[in-house]
Amino acid sequence: xxxxxxxxxxxxxxxxxxxxxxxxxxxxxxxxxxxxxxxxxxxxxxxxxxxxxxxxxxxxxxxxxxxxxxxxxxxxxxxxxxxxxxxxxxxxxxxxxxxxxxxxxxxxxxxxxxxxxxxxxxxxxxxxxxxxxxxxxxxxxxxxxxxxxxxxxxxxxxxxxxxxxxxxxxxxxxxxxxxxxxxxxxxxxxxxxxxxxxxxxxxxxxxxxxxxxxxxxxxxxxxxxxxxxxxxxxxxxxxxxxxxxxxxxxxxxxxxxxxxxxxxxxxxxxxxxxxxxxxxxxxxxxxxxxxxxxxxxxxxxx
Numbered sequence: 001x002x003x004x005x006x007x008x009x010x011x012x013x014x015x016x017x018x019x020x021x022x023x024x025x026x027x028x029x030x031x032x033x034x035x036x037x038x039x040x041x042x043x044x045x046x047x048x049x050x051x052x053x054x055x056x057x058x059x060x061x062x063x064x065x066x067x068x069x070x071x072x073x074x075x076x077x078x079x080x081x082x083x084x085x086x087x088x089x090x091x092x093x094x095x096x097x098x099x100x101x102x103x104x105x106x107x108x109x110x111x112x113x114x115x116x117x118x119x120x121x122x123x124x125x126x127x128x129x130x131x132x133x134x135x136x137x138x139x140x141x142x143x144x145x146x147x148x149x150x151x152x153x154x155x156x157x158x159x160x161x162x163x164x165x166x167x168x169x170x171x172x173x174x175x176x177x178x179x180x181x182x183x184x185x186x187x188x189x190x191x192x193x194x195x196x197x198x199x200x201x202x203x204x205x206x207x208x209x210x211x212x213x214x215x216x217x218x219x220x221x222x223x224x225x226x227x228x229x230x231x232x233x234x235x236x237x238x239x240x241x242x243x244x245x246x247x248x249x250x251x252x253x254x255x256x257x258x259x260x261x262x263x264x265x266x267x268x269x270x271x272x273x274x275x276x277x278x279x280x281x282x283x284x285x286x287x288x289x290x291x292x293x294x295x296x297x298x299x300x301x302x
Contacts, residue, residue, distance in 0.1 A: 007087040018209040019092035022202045026095040029198065033106035036192050041114045044185035053115070054250050056186070058243065059176055061121035062129060064107035066169060067196075069133045070160065071100040076144040077160070080153060092206055099199040106192045114189070126242030128235045129168075136232060137164055154214050154221045158228040161207030165200050166284045167236040171277040173197040175240070175269070208287060215288075225288055233281045240277055244270035 007013070014020060045053070074097050081090040111117040125133075140159040143152040173193055180190040215221050248266060251258045258266075 007085060014088055017088055019088040019206065022206055023092045023095050026092075026099065026199070026202060031102070031195050033102045033109065033192070036106065036188050036195075038110065038113055038188040041110070041186045041188040045114050048185070051251060051254055052183075054247065055179060056189075057111075057115050057117055057121075058124035058246065059172060059179075060107055060111055060115065060189070061117065061124045062243075063169075063172060063176075063196075064104060064111060065121070065125065066133060066164065066172075067100060067103040067107060069137055070164060071097065071104050073138055073141040073160065074100060076141045077153070077156065080144050080148055083148065089206075089210065096203055096206065099203070103196045103199070106196065110189055110192065114186075124246075126239065126246065128238035128242055132164065132168065132232065132235050132239070136235075150214050150218050150221055151224050154211060154224045155228050157207050157211055157214075158225050159232060161204055162211075162229065162284045162288070163232045163236050166204050166207075167233070167277055167280045168239055169200060170197070170204075170280055171236075171240060171273060173200070174276050175273045178272075179269075211288060222289075226285075229281070229285055229288075233285075236281065237274065237277050240270065240273040244273075 074093070078090060078093045078097065081093060111121075137159055140152075140156040144156045146152070173196065176193050177190065177197070180186055180193065211225065215225070244266070248258065248263070251262070251266070
């Protein structure tokens with residue numbers, strides 16, 4: 001590959017645009033995953049019974065696997081923006097990738113230092129989780145490397161940001177925060193989850209920016225976006241449902257018969273999570289559709 005020049009010597013950078021504003025925000029709000037205090041978490045964990053721990057460990061395990069997945073699978077998008085000369089977008093993606101790596105470190109550190117969960121945790125992953133993270137996500141991102149077409153990029157961004165981050169992860173953060181706030185016993189984990197969720201809000205803003213740009217150039221890509229959401233939406237909604245079934249089975253094995261008041265509480269939590277996940281799917285779809293309608297109705301978009 002031979003370069004003919006550089007963006008920084010041929011034009012000004014768009015410091016007011018979405019990518020560099022998000023980059024500045026990421027820089028300003030940077031945090032250290034190795035510095036979040038976990039002393040109180042360790043003490044509280046020692047006093048918890050098995051069923052209490054089983055509410056936390058599987059979710060933390062799925063988070064660490066998910067964060068590793070998005071760390072591994074983001075690189076094709078960086079390569080694509082670099083190849084297109086989209087310097088501002090590539091600059092932001094460097095902070096994006098850095099944050100995904102930090103999220104991986106934080107959850108793995110918590111599992112090591114607090115839960116002492118050093119064995120194989122893959123058994124906590126349900127079939128829908130496995131399908132999304134082990135199949136759909138890497139295949140979609142590898143599609144960007146294979147042909148780099150706008151359709152491939154749109155499919156990858158919808159999978160990575162709209163579904164994995166915008167529905168599965170965001171719903172997980174919502175339920176995890178509520179659970180940790182109710183328990184009031186694991187302040188380090190709660191702080192880490194809140195910091196991770198703050199980073200993810202920037203990732204979603206960038207994804208909407210990128211997808212809006214793609215649809216602006218080719219409005220027919222809305223069909224690709226819609227098809228991808230229709231395929232992966234039900235899988236994303238199934239992830240918390242599978243976790244709910246797993247926990248009830250675990251409780252039955254532990255207690256023999258789950259007390260009705262306990263089952264009612266767990267069912268109420270599961271219903272809240274499913275409702276939140278469905279709302280996130282609707283929100284993400286509506287935001288993208290608004291961008292498509294705005295572009296399609298703009299006579300100057302051609």
